[in-house]
Amino acid sequence: MDAHKLKQCFPILTSQPLIYLDTAASSLTPKRVIATMNEYYTEYPVNVHRGVYQISYKATERYTAARQTIADFINADYEETVFTRGASSALNLIATSYGLNNLTANDEIIVSELEHHSHILPWQQVAKKTGAKLIYVPLNSEGRITTENFKKVLSDQTKVVALTYISNVMGYQTPLEEIIPLAHQKNAIVSVDAAQAAPHKTIDVKKLNCDFLAFSGHKMLGPTGIGILYGKRELLDKLEPVEFGGDMNDQVNLYDAVWKETPYKFETGTPPIAEAIGLAEAVRFLQELDPEAILNHEIALKQKAVEALIKLEGVTVYNPTSETGIIAFNLDGVHPHDAVSFFDQENIALRAGHHCAQLIIQWLKVPATLRASFYAYNTHEDVDTFIEVVKKARDFFTSVGF
């Protein structure tokens, strides 16, 4: 992977000095994705499934092709690939529709402290409303979900297993290949939060055999405002929509109505058309780059950074063994929000806070952390500069009395 050359594909990286280490929050947008969305707005900026004139036909065709491209990307069928506003709204749809309609007070939902708020809060609500019990997989000493520990909480009462594929704070990968068959032995369904996996993992939903899976466009070189809910066809066929209105129905009567088939019954209203077409372009770009090559590149950068960081006095790394480009760390005695301003002055974009994952921050017993996340467009020079600035920051805060 030639990261130097790749930087040229991202307008924000060529227009200003910026070392972008916050891809885990949102990836940058490549020129070709922007161009594809511009093309929609300049050449055929009209609604889909409605008009019978030429440019509407073109819009519908592109939008339909976009869904197929994304479905192929995760080895799903067209009908199993639902457009949503993002991972959060996909995860909410699963919990609200599947959870509220299928769980009772005798059931258990397995979750973890590594979950993003978008995967824990929807199931917390389901638990409150149905009386089902939320059960947390105990994390091991590194903060990982292990198959071993999963077995300890799996029971005949388990109805739902809702776990992240890759943690957005620790960068750990959950052993879903082992966990999913175990869950299925108990007839539980498995909901996978793949928001941090889609940017650099080849996801094969058939092989993984998950029941539901969700991810967001803006973390994988695509636009904001769009995400994907994957569900197995037989589950989606039975699942009730949670939003009702235009486009999602076949027949409307005074006192009832008939829904379209999946995926359309879950997509009321005018969809994010430019975003869908833009996301498909991002997927093509990712496939050309090769997710595996991206991940290897990231890991090499992360490894180099971690090795330097752990040698530094006054710096704590919380996840030295992560298997992605994510580093959670702190300058000792310096609140991450103070630290992040220093990096900002040096044109390094980092994240500071609890990263919408308060449970793992509590587990770490810190008020918040800094997070650097490396991606395809970061270079070895970015790592060198980052390490230099970490040292400078540490020395600066010491000098002013922290």
Place this chain on the structure above:
Amino acid sequence: MQQLENLYRQIIMDHYKNPRHKGLIDSDRYRTHHIKNPSCGDDITVQSAVKDGIVKDVRHDGSGCSICCSSASVLATLMIGQNIDSAQKLTDNYLNMIMNRPVDENLDLEDALAYQGVKQFPARIKCATIAWKAFEQTLKEWSDNDE
């Protein structure tokens, strides 16, 4: 780096390391307001005691970055002894200063002037204002029920 040096001036570091009037008091003489900034984890509670129209005491507690915690200490130091009216005016003036809006030069913000530099760091405005907004809420409660 000059800008950061300016920001972390002596005054701010001093109040961060040695906060004044820290710790809450459980008494009905106080009105209490709690604000949390969920994105960065700043979490501050401010109390004020008002009698005969005068701010008799201000207390604060919580956790957060240096800008957030120190500004609560500076706030308390400045406000104790002010009447409600000038406490409100000083608060307005401080918030205007931080948000780069016109300020009344005649009002003396004392140590709180050290936070002028925050306007160069728009992402930190929330940190510098959270305690003051909590204080403002307690003032509002005092004027709402006339002590």
